[in-house]
Amino acid sequence: MLLLLLLWSTTPAIAQDNTSKKDTTKQDNKIYKEIETYSDKSKFTKLLHKLLFRPVKEQEASNNRKQTKKQTPEMLSNYKEYEGKVIRHIKIETFDPFGYSVSDTARRPKKWIERMGNIAHIKTRQFTIRNLLLIKKNKRLDSLLVKESERLIRAQRYARAVMIKPVAIPNSKDSVDIYVRVLDSWSLNPNGSASGSGTTIEITERNFLGLGHLYRNEFDNRFSTGETSYATQYKIPNIANTYIDFDINYAMLQSENSLKSVGLERPFFSPYTRWAGGAYLEERLVRDSLPDAENNWALENQKTEVQDYWGGYSFRIVKGQVRTTKLVTTARFFRRKYKEAPSEPYDPIDYYSNEKLYLSSIGVMSRGFVQDKFLFNHDVIEDIPIGRTYSGTIGIQDKNSKHRLYLGGRYALGNYHKWGYLSLDTKVGAFFHRNKTKETVLRFDMLYFTNIKKWGKWKFRHFVKPSLVFGNNRKPIITDLLNINDENGIQGFNSRNLYGTKKFLLTVQTQSYSPWEVLGFRFNPFTNFTMGIIGDDVHRLFESKVYTKFGAGVLIYNDYLVFNSFQLSIAFYPTIPGQGHNIFKTNTFKNKDITLPDFQINKPIITPYE
Incomplete structure (x- = not known):
């Protein structure tokens, strides 16, 4: 019966052109309540309801994590009061990695080494960040999509911190502006290791020319055989806001091993x-x-x-x-x-x-x-x-x-x-x-x-x-x-x-x-x-x-x-x-x-x- 209710609830309704969004939501809630009520009749249906319908939520946080959240402005959000308002403008600002902060707009680099590092760094381009956003101009603000957009930007290895902040528009009750502030990390990353058997050097640029592209080169030398390996990779993530990734690899490895590959994946x-x-x-x-x-x-x-x-x-x-x-x-x-x-x-x-x-x-x-x-x-x-x-x-x-x-x-x-x-x-x-x-x-x-x-x-x-x-x-x-x-x-x-x-x-x-x-x-x-x-x-x-x-x-x-x-x-x-x-x-x-x-x-x- 629970499965029948599920199938009935997901079947498209006919002739609802005149039904308002509010009525549809009310009907969905009623259907969901009927399924929830029916599931309480037996242990099996109760378990099935828990597995299929109940959203996963964080259990009670420890005191240390509660304190960490209070001390980190980027982890605090006030999106709900702007829920459903139309997004008028999305303004994006990216910052060099040294001396700036997404939460403190007055902070500037003070040390000469910070300024020199910023000069050598290519800042993330605005359209690179815009491509990652799930929210769009002239669409209604969805707080869940705002939070998810923040997470997707943080998931990029070239972004150190991000804050998406809605700002009220004077004399407007139904619109809101969105400010996106992103702090870069230093994206040119050398890495390596050395041991008695050989050395490995890896150079990775995770934000090539500020485009968010990955360019990786790895060199490996084995002392016992004298063999040298070389591997290179170029990856274009999120082509034109489709979240389709393009990845190409080429490697000439030890003992004549080799690899050539190309892929597209979403x-x-x-x-x-x-x-x-x-x-x-x-x-x-x-x-x-x-x-x-x-x-x-x-x-x-x-x-x-x-x-x-x-x-x-x-x-x-x-x-x-x-x-x-x-x-x-x-x-x-x-x-x-x-x-x-x-x-x-x-x-x-x-x-x-x-x-x-x-x-x-x-x-x-x-x-x-x-x-x-x-x-x-x-x-x-x-x-x-x-x-x-x-x-x-x-x-x-x-x-x-x-x-x-x-x-x-x-x-x-x-x-x-x-x-x-x-x-x-x-x-x-x-x-x-x-x-x-x-x-x-x-x-x-x-x-x-x-x-x-x-x-x-x-x-x-x-x-x-x-x-x-x-x-x-x-x-x-x-x-x-x-x-x-x-x-x-x-x-x-x-x-x-x-x-x-x-x-x-x-x-x-x-x-x-x-x-x-x-x-x-x-x-x-x-x-x-x-x-x-x-x-x-x-x-x-x-x-x-x-x-x-x-x-x-x-x-x-x-x-x-x-x-x-x-x-x-x-x-x-x-x-x-x-x-x-x-x-x-x-x-x-x-x-x-x-x-x-x-x-x-x-x-x-x-x-x-x-």
Whole structure:
């Protein structure tokens, strides 16, 4: 009955030309109330109503976060009193990164180094910011779209702070002016690392010529082989206010590896987005080291061409209610063609073979964002996702003359609580062939971080990130096995001897935020602990050997570079199979060890097994 009410409520009405907007809203509210009343009749319908209709909201904020909000003018808003008024003008002002403030209009650069930095900086152009706005001139002000526009501007790596302020017009009751003030960050970001094995230098311009375009170049040199790698990327985000991104990549890597790719994509970038899609073309050459049946390793070529197309649409479940809760449908076609594949001794099961994949998914997502500070940056507003997502995926894979059914599902949720932030992401997926499951995956990913802790003028935050992955009926080839190497588990850990079908990872990090700065630089000490366990069909997961890494160091932030940090760190590894015992490495920690969850539903994918 609840579903019937839902379908009835979303069916277009006929002959309503004479019905006012007020009457329509009243009717929508009545329908929603009927659904809410009916849902209370049983536990199942009550749960279904909670999952489909109830918007996700932040739980009670901690006292520290309440205090942070009061002390940050950009986090305070007064949009509601202007709700529904017509926007007469939108005035945009962008500021160089040094010495200015979006909340203090009288503030100006005083130091000579600030003035010199501003001279060298190309300021963001006004039309670049205008392209990001969801509000338009001569349209009615929607406070939700104003807040979302602020978030979308903050999400750009070249914007340090933003404030959108409505201003009343004298002698006008139905109109309002909008002032948008954006403070740039220093967008030319050098980055690099050095260790006993090699050096890496990366130069990224995140706001090329003030257009918001990204231009990245990376150089890498390995001391042991003398090989040099080069990679470049150019990205045009949000073409002509469509939120379609254009991305092109070219790379010549070590061991003759190479990559050429070009893509267009419009994701569900906002809870209010209705349509999304993308197209991606790639040519890649990988010379990977693979073992044969006698565990002899050799470099084998994998040269592939990829085509990837997808599209999706989101529907508001009940018109006029719960605007951030959407029913989302997506479809995808993926094709990978092998122009070169590993020879038979290194791939006896034809794992590296041509493939076509047809996928479709349907799900419900409810997304929101909470503003916070002192997480991945120093004293900068960050938008932390909260929400719920439940989706199912179905598809067909054509590979090795077999047509296999694929089924997958996902349930994710995350929110702030009085004791901190907690998110959980659960995924499952499997292929079916001749009534048997193949290549099954079940994974759990969790993130918890505490509220800000204060000790004198210092601030601290603790992060905990466990991950659990199970695989069953996997392919008998090393590529389809789990490991805990580098980005797959423990940074700086690399072993050819450790593989399995199940793994558990745990990362614990304590990050401090220093009260002192020197020329805009802050030295923030951290400690990091990571452990990993690998199991298989013979060795039970939690009875297997535990491998660990203990790390410590300093993250060097700059108030004006904002989104980049330098690192000085050292890590200790008690054991790395195949390398030895009691190993020390430098600069092994990267700030991307802990990342925020994502409650979007985008293109359908096979549940990742990694």
